[in-house]
Structures are given as structure tokens and as C-alpha cells.
Amino acid sequence: MISVNIAGSYCLPPRPDIPMALDEMIYTVTSGALRDAGLGIGDVSGSFMAASDLYDGRAIATMTLTGSTGSFHKNEMRVCNDSLAALTLAAAEVAADAAQAVIVCTWSKLSDANRDAMAALGLEPVFTRGLNAHPDAVVALRRSSDLGRPTLVERTAVESADVAVALILTAPSPERRTRGTVIGLGAANGPYLRPGEPLLGPVTAAATAACKLAGRDVTDLRRARVAGLHAVDDDELARAVGVPRDVLARQSERWADLGYAAGLLAVHESLAAGEPGPALVLSAGGIGYENAHAALVEVA
Amino acid sequence: MSPQQPAVLGFGQTRYKTSRADVGTPELIFEAVSRALADADTELTEIDAVVFASAPEVFEGVYEPDRWCVEAFGGVGKPLIRVHTGGATGGSGPLAASRLIAAGLYETVLVVGLQRTSETADAQAVFTTIFDPVYEQDVQLNVITGIALVASRQMKYFGLTEDHMAWVSTKNFGNALRNPYAHLHREITEQEVKQSRSLAYPLRLLHTCPRSDGAAAVVMTSAEKARGKSHAAYVAGLGCAADVYRIGDRIHDDESDFAIPRAQAWAATEAYQEAGITDPRRELDVVEVYAPFANLEIAYYESLGLAPPGRGIDLVETGATAMDGDIPVVPSGGCMTTNPIGATGLIRFGEAAAQVMGRAGDHQVDGARLALATACGGIDQFYTAAVLAAQPA
Numbered sequence: 152m153i154s155v156n157i158a159g160s161y162c163l164p165p166r167p168d169i170p171m172a173l174d175e176m177i178y179t180v181t182s183g184a185l186r187d188a189g190l191g192i193g194d195v196s197g198s199f200m201a202a203s204d205l206y207d208g209r210a211i212a213t214m215t216l217t218g219s220t221g222s223f224h225k226n227e228m229r230v231c232n233d234s235l236a237a238l239t240l241a242a243a244e245v246a247a248d249a250a251q252a253v254i255v256c257t258w259s260k261l262s263d264a265n266r267d268a269m270a271a272l273g274l275e276p277v278f279t280r281g282l283n284a285h286p287d288a289v290v291a292l293r294r295s296s297d298l299g300r301p302t303l304v305e306r307t308a309v310e311s312a313d314v315a316v317a318l319i320l321t322a323p324s325p326e327r328r329t330r331g332t333v334i335g336l337g338a339a340n341g342p343y344l345r346p347g348e349p350l351l352g353p354v355t356a357a358a359t360a361a362c363k364l365a366g367r368d369v370t371d372l373r374r375a376r377v378a379g380l381h382a383v384d385d386d387e388l389a390r391a392v393g394v395p396r397d398v399l400a401r402q403s404e405r406w407a408d409l410g411y412a413a414g415l416l417a418v419h420e421s422l423a424a425g426e427p428g429p430a431l432v433l434s435a436g437g438i439g440y441e442n443a444h445a446a447l448v449e450v451a
Numbered sequence: 452m453s454p455q456q457p458a459v460l461g462f463g464q465t466r467y468k469t470s471r472a473d474v475g476t477p478e479l480i481f482e483a484v485s486r487a488l489a490d491a492d493t494e495l496t497e498i499d500a501v502v503f504a505s506a507p508e509v510f511e512g513v514y515e516p517d518r519w520c521v522e523a524f525g526g527v528g529k530p531l532i533r534v535h536t537g538g539a540t541g542g543s544g545p546l547a548a549s550r551l552i553a554a555g556l557y558e559t560v561l562v563v564g565l566q567r568t569s570e571t572a573d574a575q576a577v578f579t580t581i582f583d584p585v586y587e588q589d590v591q592l593n594v595i596t597g598i599a600l601v602a603s604r605q606m607k608y609f610g611l612t613e614d615h616m617a618w619v620s621t622k623n624f625g626n627a628l629r630n631p632y633a634h635l636h637r638e639i640t641e642q643e644v645k646q647s648r649s650l651a652y653p654l655r656l657l658h659t660c661p662r663s664d665g666a667a668a669v670v671m672t673s674a675e676k677a678r679g680k681s682h683a684a685y686v687a688g689l690g691c692a693a694d695v696y697r698i699g700d701r702i703h704d705d706e707s708d709f710a711i712p713r714a715q716a717w718a719a720t721e722a723y724q725e726a727g728i729t730d731p732r733r734e735l736d737v738v739e740v741y742a743p744f745a746n747l748e749i750a751y752y753e754s755l756g757l758a759p760p761g762r763g764i765d766l767v768e769t770g771a772t773a774m775d776g777d778i779p780v781v782p783s784g785g786c787m788t789t790n791p792i793g794a795t796g797l798i799r800f801g802e803a804a805a806q807v808m809g810r811a812g813d814h815q816v817d818g819a820r821l822a823l824a825t826a827c828g829g830i831d832q833f834y835t836a837a838v839l840a841a842q843p844a
Contacts, residue, residue: 249689
């Protein structure tokens with residue numbers, strides 16, 4: 152069981168090109184989330200971020216961003232996974248009583264990057280990179296393995312998007328504002344490229360773990376919000392999670408690559424939707440959806 | 452539910468070389484993880500989650516190298532999080548694992564550290580990209596020139612000399628001779644240090660670290676589970692702090708002179724408070740500091756509270772940080788003799804744990820009960836600190 156408050160949330164929603172420097176984008180969401188929480192920078196003791204060196208074009212993406220991420224003189228933790236992993240570490244920090252309030256932030260600025268050049272770097276360099284396989288081809292191979300017959304996956308049309316999101320997590324307290332509560336977290340990782348387990352096996356495992364930690368059954372879910380995973384249709388996802396199809400909410404296919412920001416954006420969308428009851432947020436990154444994370448959020 | 456105290460059950464590392472061309476990257480990881488699991492007397496099936504610590508992936512040339520190597524560390528079917536805080540990554544890994552354990556999310560967590568810098572033609576070319584792309588990258592700042600600025604200010608304000616730096620280099624290279632895993636096994640003299648090639652004044656080749664290929668792994672669990680094991684080290688305190696990015700913003704008053712790595716002091720203070728340490732010089736038995744340059748080790752003596760501000764050189768002049776001194780620093784040889792960047796902080800953490808478990812082999816400090824491990828990243832910007840104890844709280 153875990154119970155960590157989401158006290159504030161702010162987002163610069165996906166757009167083809169947000170006309171701001173990266174620092175400005177991040178500062179906009181971290182300061183906005185703090186204002187939403189009714190807190191100041193002096194109230195938080197750490198910043199947990201999800202960011203990609205490759206997307207940001209720097210060997211240490213966060214190094215120049217200490218001011219805008221709010222980590223100066225504080226605990227800085229950064230993950231290179233979907234931002235639900237940053238949410239997990241931030242929630243653990245609060246739940247372990249090591250912090251009373253922390254920032255979680257993430258961003259992606261694909262308008263400054265060359266996505267096609269990066270896709271090939273996800274493949275192992277000796278045996279598979281030479282195949283020049285697109286990530287969608289990897290998904291197709293895995294689904295073919297699942298179904299026992301050759302399967303094609305329609306190539307996902309990707310429009311470059313800029314996006315930034317920040318949340319403020321706090322320890323539960325009646326004196327603090329509450330937009331929602333993180334009550335469950337889960338994650339699972341599948342094999343690299345190698346077929347042999349269902350494509351959505353890690354997603355199922357992550358969702359199951361998040362519900363188990365919260366002591367909830369999937370039948371309790373009012374909403375399952377899916378970040379990314381655009382090559383998988385609703386029916387397949389609903390089966391993998393064990394929920395009716397109308398419980399699913401998907402992000403716009405227009406923004407098929409939000410980088411590591413997809414998961415936290417989905418949490419923000421859950422809070423903004425204001426739907427009561429537990430909402431499951433799911434993300435899966437990697438080259439074949441193998442790195443899955445889940446968070447169960449009780450929206451206030 | 453009160454937080455669980457985290458503990459370390461085992462530590463494993465590879466041999467380090469400039470290029471481990473004898474193995475692929477997954478094999479390198481397997482080498483470290485196998486040793487850690489054996490040292491921890493733990494089966495892979497007992498691992499609940501994995502934290503993967505690897506710094507710039509540009510070094511490996513693979514986007515998300517943790518995925519590529521997932522079978523090598525038994526990560527299939529388990530939760531996997533990759534942390535990256537520059538050079539401090541290896542310190543952030545056990546910190547993240549500690550919080551996951553303390554929060555009760557996972558009981559037993561494997562932390563894996565990897566860096567394979569040989570895959571890149573020029574590490575400093577990679578480091579050039581850590582700076583502001585608009586205003587600073589053209590200046591060709593890199594880690595060596597940045598730390599040379601620190602050393603210059605230590606010389607100007609605190610009396611640092613080439614003799615002090617040469618003593619630290621000689622001490623660390625000498626310690627590494629007792630560590631079978633160290634990358635550089637070479638006896639050096641202070642004269643050789645002072646005659647080695649100049650890199651950026653006042654830094655010379657033998658004041659700096661090598662670039663190493665290698666991996667390390669640590670098995671961590673709850674103190675409750677550790678009590679049933681034959682050996683364990685207990686996490687008594689953790690700290691983490693980041694400084695401002697721009698070097699100029701750290702040169703304007705006594706507290707923030709660039710010669711004083713103040714964020715290391717902030718991180719250490721936090722760890723000491725959690726561990727109940729009030730006099731680190733007297734209470735700590737051994738320090739595994741992440742100091743890739745001889746001058747930085749002396750600056751850290753001050754940041755870590757082992758010497759008063761500006762008086763780190765006193766510990767050099769009295770030999771206090773030698774193996775037979777009253778506060779041995781990097782008995783393993785440290786970062787100056789082995790530096791697989793993203794894994795280096797994890798090696799410091801593992802070595803400190805091994806010391807308090809009495810399992811450090813020929814470089815064991817007799818009777819070590821309380822040890823400090825640190826990590827640093829950026830240009831003196833990101834820091835972690837961890838206090839390891841022989842007994843649970």
C-alpha cells in the first residue's frame with residue numbers, strides 16, 4: 152500500500168513547436184505546478200525528472216537545467232525511462248519519509264531533434280542495427296510471434312511534438328491541497344527484441360502490480376489511461392489490462408512520440424478530467440513496448 | 452508503516468581496462484552481476500526489481516543500453532528503472548534502490564552500473580556536449596579544463612601545491628596495487644607525477660583518472676531480510692544535492708568559491724544527519740570518495756568535514772588519509788585508478804559496503820565499522836553521499 156498526494160499539476164500540452172527555449176518550457180511547468188499546489192520552491196526538497204540525452208542533444212540532458220527543474224541545493228534524480236518511472240522514484244522518496252514535497256517533471260522537444268536518426272540507435276549495434284529495423288517492425292515481429300503468423304503493423308505517422316509536464320507530490324496531510332493520490336505503482340520489463348512472450352506481457356504485469364499494491368481489483372477501475380502504445384488497438388489493450396473497452400482512454404495518435412513525457416502527461420490528463428474513482432495510467436517504452444510502468448491514481 | 456532500513460548484501464565488479472574488447476557489453480554486465488549475486492548468496496529469483504545506472508549513453512552508442520543488456524542482468528519480467536545523473540549516476544543508483552526498499556515497494560533490488568567508454572573515440576568530445584549549446588560549447592570547456600580551474604583557485608587561496616597533488620596520486624596508485632580489480636596497477640613516485648605530461652595547468656596526466664570499461668553490481672534488501680544473512684552492510688544515511696550549472700555563479704563569495712565543492716558538503720551533511728554523525732573525522736573509519744582528480748580529493752576532505760575549510764592540505768601533510776592514517780581515503784585506489792564513469796559511484800558504494808562487512812580483501816581497513824561513499828557529476832555539480840554501517844540502526 153502506498154499513499155502519496157499529488158498537490159499540483161501543470162502542463163504545456165503537445166504542439167508541433169513550442170516557441171520557448173528548453174529552460175523556459177521546464178520553468179513554465181515546474182513553477183506552474185508549484186503555484187497549483189500552493190507551494191514555493193523552498194517547500195520542496197528534490198526534483199525527479201525523466202529526460203533523454205538523445206532527444207535533448209546533450210550528454211547530460213539535465214546539467215544546464217538545475218534552475219528550471221528546481222533541483223538547485225536539492226536532491227536531483229533523473230530517469231531515462233517513461234516519466235511514470237520518475238513518478239515511482241518520487242513517490243518512493245515521499246513514502247520513505249525522506250521528503251515532504253518533491254517536484255516530478257519531464258519534457259520532450261522533438262522540434263529540436265531528428266527522430267529518424269535516433270530510432271536506429273535503439274538497436275543493438277553488432278547483430279541487429281544493420282537490419283535498419285524501424286521500431287514498428289519490431290512490434291510487428293513480436294505480434295507475429297504472438298499470433299503464430301506473419302503480421303504487419305501499420306507504420307505510425309509521427310508528428311514532432313514539444314511537451315512538458317510537472318507534478319508536485321507531497322506527504323498526505325489535511326493541510327495540503329490534494330488533486331489526487333498515488334495509491335498504486337507497478338512496472339515490468341520484457342525481453343529485448345527476442346519474441347516468446349506476449350507483446351503486452353509487461354503492460355499486463357505492470358497494471359496487475361499497481362492494482363495489487365493498492366489492494367484494488369481491475370474491476371474497480373473507472374478509467375485506464377494509456378500513454379503511447381499507438382500500434383496496439385483498443386480491444387487488445389483492454390484484454391491485456393482486463394478492463395472493458397470503454398474504460399480505456401487513449402492519447403491522440405497525432406502525438407505518437409512524446410518521448411519520456413507520455414506517462415506524466417497521462418497522469419495530468421487524468422487529474423484534469425476530474426473523473427472520480429481510481430484511474431490506472433499505463434505507459435510502455437523501449438523498442439517493442441518492453442519497458443512498462445503503471446500508476447494507480449485516485450482523483451480527488 | 453515505518454520506512455524499512457535498506458541494507459547491502461553483496462557487491463560484484465568486473466576487471467577494468469581501457470578496452471574490454473574480450474567481452475561484449477552484456478557479458479561485461481553478466482560478469483559483475485554474477486559476482487554480486489554470489490557475494491550476496493542470493494538467487495536471481497529473489498530479485499524484485501532492477502535499478503540500472505549508466506551515464507551518457509553516447510559512450511555506448513546505444514539508445515537505452517539497459518534494454519539491450521536486459522537478459523544479462525536477469526531483468527526480464529522485473530521492474531526496471533534506469534538512472535542517469537552524469538558522473539553521479541553510480542551514487543544515484545543505490546540511492547534510488549534504497550528509497551524503493553524503504554518505501555516498501557520492493558524488498559530486494561539489484562543495482563547495476565555500466566560504462567564502456569572505449570566505444571567512443573574521444574570521451575572529452577562527448578563531455579563537450581554537456582555544456583550550454585548556445586553560449587559555451589564553442590569555448591571547448593571539458594572536464595579537465597573545468598577541474599583545472601578548480602585547482603588554480605585551490606592554489607591561489609588555500610596553498611595547494613604540486614607536491615600535495617603528487618602525494619595523493621602516489622597514495623591512490625599505491626592502494627590500487629592491493630586491489631585486484633583496479634584498472635591501473637602501477638607503482639609511481641611523486642617525481643614521476645610531477646614530470647608527467649601537462650594536460651591543463653596545473654593538472655598533469657598522473658593527477659587524473661583513466662577511462663575504463665567495466666561494470667559493477669550491488670544487491671540491496673531490507674534490513675529485516677539482511678538479518679538472516681551471513682553478512683550485510685546497513686545504509687545509515689543518504690544525501691544528494693545539485694549545485695547551479697554556471698561556474699561563474701559559484702565564484703562570488705566565501706561559501707560558493709569554485710574551489711569549494713559546496714554541493715558535496717550539502718549532500719554529506721544530509722547523510723551525516725541521517726546517520727547521527729556529528730564529527731566525521733573521528734567517527735568514520737574509511738572513506739571511498741569519488742575523486743577523479745588529485746586536487747579534488749583534497750577539496751573533498753574539506754567538503755566532507757574531514758578538515759576545516761581551506762585546510763585539506765593538512766591531511767596530506769600529516770598522511771592522515773593513507774592506509775595507515777587515522778582516516779584512510781580510497782583504500783581501493785579509487786576513481787584515479789579505475790573510472791568506468793556511470794559505474795564509478797556504485798564501485799565507491801560497493802567498496803564502502805565491503806569495508807564495513809570486513810570483505811575488502813587486501814585493502815581492508817582493520818576494524819572498519821562506519822564508511823562513507825560519495826559520487827560526483829557534471830563539473831562539480833551533482834553529488835551523492837552514503838554512510839554504510841556494520842550494524843543496523
